[in-house]
Amino acid sequence: MFSSPEEALKYTVDQKVKMVDLRFVDLVGRWHHVTLPVSNFSEDTFKNGVAFDSSSIPGFKSISSDDMVLMPDSITGRIDSFWSEKTMAFICDVHEAISLKPFTHDPRSVLKKAEAYLAKLGIADGCRFSPEFEFYIFDQVKFINSANQASYSIAAEEMNWRFNDGDEAGSGFRIQHQTGYHAMPPRDRLFEIRTQIVSLMIENGIEVKYHHHEVGSAGQVEIEVLFSEPLEAADNGMLVKYIAQMTAQRNGKTVTFMPKPLNNHAGSGMHFHQFLHKGGKSLFYQKGEYSNLSSLAINYIGGLLHHTPAVMAFTNPSTNSYKRLVPGFEAPTKIFFGLANRSAAIRIPNYDDNEYLKRMEFRPGDGAGNIYLMIAAQLIAGLDGIVKKINPTDYNYGPIDENVTKLLQAEQDKIKSVPKSPEEALEALDKDREFLTSTGVFTDDLIDTWIDYKLEKEYKQMRDKPHPFEFELYFDL
The missing domain is CATH 3.30.590.10 (Glutamine synthetase/guanido kinase, catalytic domain)
Incomplete structure (x- = not known):
């Protein structure tokens, strides 16, 4: 929906959005989410992400490993159709908390790599x-x-x-x-x-x-x-x-x-x-x-x-x-x-x-x-x-x-x-x-x-x- 984080941030202000919902998929295929008050949603959310306990997510890190962060993809932003309070929802990639590199078990990041591999072959657009x-x-x-x-x-x-x-x-x-x-x-x-x-x-x-x-x-x-x-x-x-x-x-x-x-x-x-x-x-x-x-x-x-x-x-x-x-x-x-x-x-x-x-x-x-x-x-x-x-x-x-x-x-x-x-x-x-x-x-x-x-x-x-x-x-x- 948005071409950049800046556009998404402006929309939340102009449309008086109350909540921002960050969604990600576990290894099995279920969505999980965490919700931020719009006052806690900023450019830093897109840059550094929002931390979460990955040990509690099926197929992700063990309890002794580092936390992960959710990196919202601005292009996926849309107003949720069901919530009573006006809520902007984003689909997120999962990145390592320290390096901010894509987590190898994040299904969305895997599919991004598949698209990149196709592009590397050069046989199709x-x-x-x-x-x-x-x-x-x-x-x-x-x-x-x-x-x-x-x-x-x-x-x-x-x-x-x-x-x-x-x-x-x-x-x-x-x-x-x-x-x-x-x-x-x-x-x-x-x-x-x-x-x-x-x-x-x-x-x-x-x-x-x-x-x-x-x-x-x-x-x-x-x-x-x-x-x-x-x-x-x-x-x-x-x-x-x-x-x-x-x-x-x-x-x-x-x-x-x-x-x-x-x-x-x-x-x-x-x-x-x-x-x-x-x-x-x-x-x-x-x-x-x-x-x-x-x-x-x-x-x-x-x-x-x-x-x-x-x-x-x-x-x-x-x-x-x-x-x-x-x-x-x-x-x-x-x-x-x-x-x-x-x-x-x-x-x-x-x-x-x-x-x-x-x-x-x-x-x-x-x-x-x-x-x-x-x-x-x-x-x-x-x-x-x-x-x-x-x-x-x-x-x-x-x-x-x-x-x-x-x-x-x-x-x-x-x-x-x-x-x-x-x-x-x-x-x-x-x-x-x-x-x-x-x-x-x-x-x-x-x-x-x-x-x-x-x-x-x-x-x-x-x-x-x-x-x-x-x-x-x-x-x-």
């Missing part, structure tokens, strides 16, 4: 990303995890099992199981809240393509945004989640970007459309080749497919992620690319087939990841394919234009599968980390911390807890 935001809107969610109890329950006005007696007003207009795609009111009961979310996104400078009901019949929706450069796309991604969550709360509802909150219902992904550009045109377009893809695009696709298992440690980092990646729900389970193929890990859309917007879509990802690391890992993997001239056909990564789930099993077995668990993805990342670390974008310490955190704080704890379904299977044996 930039790379543009457009995430798809799929999520569920529920009325109420309850979950319990204790020594003697483990359960969750979900209530949503669109659930087709909610009304058993049939006397609820409007209950005749239900979305039947897995038929919610582009549903029309009165079956689509979430149009108004989606419109509120999108209106606030636009108000906050996010360009929106459209919004609609998704396949899931229990409140699944989707919002697509227009293309932007990697850092802006990631910043906007955090803001989209915040706006969706806060708007839902205002309406007495709640949202989740969990990949698979409901058994046997459509999962929610976060697909990333992307292309390199130069001189205002897509470098992925070359008329006359397969799907009008340039050789540079083919190599970018080759690199991303070749490193997909490792990349998925960031794009699909949760235990819940792999409950979505199963056949029958338009989620990719095989590593290949194809034209308009929704069973592919990389789909080439057959629309916008022109020199300005030619792109590819990476489909495995979901909303449980850290969007800064997700975009950085994809970009570096694709660039590795260009540098090493990786041809996807050499590795049996396609192109395949038919639904692979319809192929004979023997043919399916010839195509490499995506990881089937977070442990598989982390193992792939551990073995295939060089493409990330050799560029200087990711450090070994960051990757080690990511692997250790996911294994120790999430996966092993999940594995060791008794599951309610185990009682159904084994209690009476």
Whole structure:
């Protein structure tokens, strides 16, 4: 919003701003914040930052290490849409307190290094990303995890099992199981809240393509945004989640970007459309080749497919992620690319087939990841394919234009599968980390911390807890 700290400071005075909110993302992908009275906001805030205890932030420093400082990025400044007192919010980078150098575990700084690496290669002016935001809107969610109890329950006005007696007003207009795609009111009961979310996104400078009901019949929706450069796309991604969550709360509802909150219902992904550009045109377009893809695009696709298992440690980092990646729900389970193929890990859309917007879509990802690391890992993997001239056909990564789930099993077995668990993805990342670390974008310490955190704080704890379904299977044996 602002071109300089001076402009931001002037705005806070002219607009009588009361509070300044500084926001930063932890390694896992959650926002944290600290709020300053405007009287304590000055040029020094931009120059020297605001100190905080990094030992309390997931994936950051240990308790014996130095403090960190938050360095607000003036271009991200905007008035918060929800607070009663007029509050200016900034997204911050995390720097070392003494040296003021970017912290190597700061996800936003990692993505900045990825952008710098692309610029250093000199092959493009930039790379543009457009995430798809799929999520569920529920009325109420309850979950319990204790020594003697483990359960969750979900209530949503669109659930087709909610009304058993049939006397609820409007209950005749239900979305039947897995038929919610582009549903029309009165079956689509979430149009108004989606419109509120999108209106606030636009108000906050996010360009929106459209919004609609998704396949899931229990409140699944989707919002697509227009293309932007990697850092802006990631910043906007955090803001989209915040706006969706806060708007839902205002309406007495709640949202989740969990990949698979409901058994046997459509999962929610976060697909990333992307292309390199130069001189205002897509470098992925070359008329006359397969799907009008340039050789540079083919190599970018080759690199991303070749490193997909490792990349998925960031794009699909949760235990819940792999409950979505199963056949029958338009989620990719095989590593290949194809034209308009929704069973592919990389789909080439057959629309916008022109020199300005030619792109590819990476489909495995979901909303449980850290969007800064997700975009950085994809970009570096694709660039590795260009540098090493990786041809996807050499590795049996396609192109395949038919639904692979319809192929004979023997043919399916010839195509490499995506990881089937977070442990598989982390193992792939551990073995295939060089493409990330050799560029200087990711450090070994960051990757080690990511692997250790996911294994120790999430996966092993999940594995060791008794599951309610185990009682159904084994209690009476």
